[in-house]
Structures are given as C-alpha cells and as structure tokens.
Amino acid sequence: MQSHARGGAAQTGSSEFEPKMRVQSADKFYHTASGDVHALDSVDLDVRDGEFICVIGPSGCGKTTLLWCMAGLHDLSSGSVLLGQERIVSPHPEIAMIFQDANLLPWRDLIRNIYLPFEIKRVKPDIDRIQKLLAQVGLEGFDRKYPRELSGGMQQRASIVRSLAVDPSLLLMDEPFGALDAFTRDEMNLLIQSIWMETGKTIVFVTHSIPEAIFLADRVAVMSARPGRITRIFDIDIPRPRTIDITTTPSFIGKVLEIKASIESR
Amino acid sequence: MKNTLEDRIPEFNRKQDSDDVAGFSGLTSLTSGRNRTLLEIAAIALVAVVIVGGAELLIKAMEIPHYVLPLPSQIAAAIVAEWTFLQPHLLVTLYELGVGFSIGASIGFLLAAIITQFPFVEKIVTPYILLLVTTPMLALVPLLILQFGFGSEPRIIAVALASGPMVMINSATGFRRVDLAKIALARSFGANTFQIFTKIRIPMAMPMILVGLLVGSIFGLLTTVAAEMVGGADGLGSRLTYYSSMVRMPQFFAVILLLATIGISFYAFFYWVGKKWAGWQA
Incomplete structure (x- = not known):
C-alpha cells in the first residue's frame, strides 16, 4: 500500500516535470438565448502524472465545463488541452x-x-x-x-x-459522490483513495465539498465563478493512507478554513 | 383505508409497482405491472364464465330473438361450423394488416428517427403528421378503391396510412427524451453518432416506440376491417357486411370474436415485448 506507483514524474521536483495533462489559457463561452456565458476565463492547470488533484468551487463556476473540456467532450473557445504532447479535441482512450x-x-x-x-x-x-x-x-x-x-x-x-x-491512465471525476449520503460518501472516498494508491492512475476530481477535496487530494485547485478561473492551488501534504479520523484533526480543519476563506474572499 | 398506508414500507423515492391496467395510451401501462397471480387469472376466467353463462341464460329467459342477440353457444357453434369458410378470409385480413402495418410502422419509425435529429425539420413536419393522425384514413378508402380496385392494395395503403403516423408521433416523443449525460457517457468512450443512436437513443426511446407500435397495430386492425367493409369480397370485414345483410347473427358475432382475438393478441404481444425490452422503465 505505501509503496504505490506514483508515476515518478510527480516526485522528481516541481520545476522539471512533464505534466500528464496541461490546460493552457483555456477560454470557454456558451452562447445562449439570453447572451453569452463566460464559463472559463484563461484557465491554466497542469495535472501531474499520477497525482490526485481536486478542483473545487461554488456551483456554476465552470468546474464541470473544465472537466468536460479536459475529456474532449466540449470544445474550448480558445486555448488548448494537451495530454502529453497530444491535443485533446475529442474523447481519448487514455x-x-x-x-x-x-x-x-x-x-x-x-x-x-x-x-x-x-x-x-x-x-x-x-x-x-x-x-x-x-x-x-x-x-x-x-x-x-x-x-x-x-x-x-x-x-x-x-x-x-x-x-x-x-x-485509462487519466480519470476525470465530476462530483461523483455529490448525491450520496454522508456515510456512503466517506466509504466511497476511502475506496477511491485505495484504488488510486493501488493503480497509480492520475485523477482529476471535481467537488464542491472542501473536506472531501482535502481528504482525497495531493493538490486542491480553487475556482472562482463567472468567469471561471483558477485562483489558487493548495498543496495537501497529509500522509497516506488517510483515514476518516483525520478529518476531525485541528490541522485538517485549519486547512478547510484556509481554503474556505480563499473562496469567500473573492 | 387505513391499512393502505400502514402496510407499506415508507420508501417514497421508490416507484410502486402499479397494478395492471388495460389502457395503452400511457407509457407505464406497457412496461410496468407485475405478473398476474394464479388467483387473479382464476378470477378473470370466472368472470368470463359468469358473463358468458349469464348471457346464455338471460337471452333464453328474456326470449330475445336470435337475429338480435345470438346465444353464446350458437356463436361458438358458428365458429366451428364456419371455420373452413372463414379461414381464408382471416388469412386475407392478417395479410393486409401485416403488410400494411409493417410498411407504415417502418416508415413511421424511420421518419421519427430522422426528423428528431433536426429540430427545425421536426417543427415543419409535425403539423402534417398530426393531420395524418387525426384524419380518419378510412375516408380515403373509396378513393383508393377507385385507383386500385377491390383487391388488397387499397386496404394495405389505408392500413399503412393509419398506423404509420401513430408509430411516428409516439416514437418521435421517445427520441426527443434525450439524456445529455448518457450521450456524453457514450461519447466519452469514443462512440460515434451511429453507436449513440443504437446504444443510447433507441433503448431510451423503446418504451414509447412500443406504445406507438401497439396503438398503430390497433389502428391498423380497425382500418383493415373497415376498409374491407367498404368494398371487396374477401377479408373478415367483408364477412361482417355479408352476415349482417343475411341476418346470420351467430356467424356475424363469430367474426367479431375472431377480430377481438386478433386485437387482444397484439396487445399481449406488445405487452410481452414491453416487459422484455422496456421493463427498466417501470
């Protein structure tokens, strides 16, 4: 369990790594009858190989849009999504x-x-x-x-x-546990952590629950709404495997408050 | 009254198994409903016995003349006696219905599948389809007979015209029920348009397609019989005209019984298919 594959690259230093996926100055407008909606505003995000990154933000901030663009389900209005060297414009088997x-x-x-x-x-x-x-x-x-x-x-x-x-080598998860009750949700979070640790897949996980994001992630990217942009990225260095108990520790709660404050200050 | 609430587990999100209903215009009537228990089947049979037996006794007791209402036993005897004579007419009716319905249903289904892909085209075409649905195709039969004579062709055309639009509007309703998440799911695994159509859109529309086929088949049956009554010397419809003009009421009712059997068979068939292919809807 402890010696799980982490894809190497993530640990060879933060300056010289080849990201698993790179989102570059991504813009997305939706054209609706009541005018254009600016869903993504020059979003830059590097997803490291083998990492578990959570994207968090208020409802309607463009989290799902970002994820759908990363999956090749939506086209960007401008900017690009790269998987390795490959530009993602349609769904990809990886x-x-x-x-x-x-x-x-x-x-x-x-x-x-x-x-x-x-x-x-x-x-x-x-x-x-x-x-x-x-x-x-x-x-x-x-x-x-x-x-x-x-x-x-x-x-x-x-x-x-x-x-x-x-x-696949990259899993994109769009609020997968949002509709579940709290107990089931804890269970699922433990399960997804153990799957991630065993398989070494790269996971991008969208949620609107701050504790869930901190519990799961190596890094938490915070998004702001309208236009959606990534305002801050927090490193979460809680050792793994993490248990549900850690969610009540002062340092965990401190982290929750810190991220909450960064969302509300916007 | 009290027990209906107290005996149920309060799971409000779960859909209740609705009891069997005979209607066929609703979505759920085809796809939901549990299997009948032996007791229920016995009760249904008992009701039939009571009605048939009661009719027999009542008609005898009230001395109703046989040219008004024949005895059930006379009708049964007529079916047996006339079978060799009625069989070719039954086959003609089934042939006309089968061919007409197949043509109409195929065209209706294809049109629904294509048109729902293009919302603009759909908006333009829908009023005309409604016109076809609401116009009794029967009215066209004399015209069609003028054109095609007293054979099967005018009847087949009338059946296709009657059943096709029914299949079409219902299928179109089904195809319109798009679930973007499910299409996105298929897309995310690399599905092309055709795969999305066969693996997502068709199964999703299946309950409504089956309702359309059922309603279309019943409309087809009505139209076949009525078209046969208008003109021509074969088919069960022509036998209705023949027997009523001869005041041979047992034979007349025997034909009606045969027609009812065809209708019930359609219902039973589509009910069975619905359970199999659209049971998930329940």
Missing part, C-alpha cells in the same frame, strides 16, 4: 470520465453496463480484470442486477468499475 449520479444505463444490467465501453470500442471485454475490479469494490455477485435494484453507492461503484475496466 481518458475516462466518471459522471454525477453514476449515469448507468437503466436498460442494462450491471455487467452489460460495464461492457458498454468495450462494445463501443469493439473489443472483447477483459472478463478477468472486470471480475477482479468488481470484487475490489465489493460488487461480486451483482452482475445481473439492474441499476434500479442497486443503492446509490453501489451504482457509483459500478460506474467506477466501468471506467477502470478499459484501463
């Missing part, structure tokens, strides 16, 4: 997205939901890998259950397996 509310297809049972990306990519599903992942998230034996028969937490675990099954 990138997988995890959505709010699990986003399972209600007409497919759990296992066929997990097969969906394989069907789309026209490759045979890696059944051993999928079963291992299902066991890891505690969903063995639920293959034939339909989403409506699963709890919110189980649905989101299934959607994590769906994304991990195609073995």
